[in-house]
Amino acid sequence: MTSIVIVTAGLSDPSTTRLLADRFAESVRKQDGDATVSVVSLRELAHEITDATLTGFAPPRLQSVIDQVVAADGLIAVTPIFKASYPGLFKSFFDVLDTDVLTGKPVVLAATGGTARHSLAIDFAMRPLFAYMQAMAVPMAVFASPYDWGSEGTNALVDRIDRAVAELISLLKGNGTGRGPSDDIDLFSDTFLSISNPPTD
Structure with missing residues (x-):
């Protein structure tokens, strides 16, 4: 049975x-019933x-x-965007x-914001975070502005959500998601970089 966790960082209630x-x-x-x-x-x-940030213990x-x-x-990660970032x-x-617990895990990136200008934060703030953690962010991200909650925008928002979820489920039901934590590959290690970019002298 497939398990999906949605993490939401909304600050208001x-x-x-x-x-x-x-x-x-x-x-x-x-x-996926x-x-x-x-x-x-x-x-x-x-x-x-x-507390966990200060003490190192959760x-x-x-x-x-x-x-x-x-x-x-x-995983589906949903956050508000303030001043162009999460x-x-x-x-x-x-x-x-x-650092390695999300390695190879498919993730949908989603955000809300007061203006559509904040939508760029998904690509320049959220994707780098999950790329560093070596998660597999699906291509389709979802941003919801105030317009999307109106009668005219709701259907388009639902379509984007459905497409992102379909991509996530496709990865989960497909031929695997590539490497996992046990592969112990750090794309930013000195060793990997030296192999990928040998000296040219």
């Missing part, structure tokens, strides 16, 4: 970020995430969520994860 996460959950259930879907709100774990409730994320077959709560959660 209610939150359009949480609403977007719930739309993703609906899409997963619609496209056998999948189990869990939605994790980082807002509820803010104090535990701060409190039990946070550790349970971390274990859930690590064990999941796929908030510290979102970054801090992924900072407390061990």
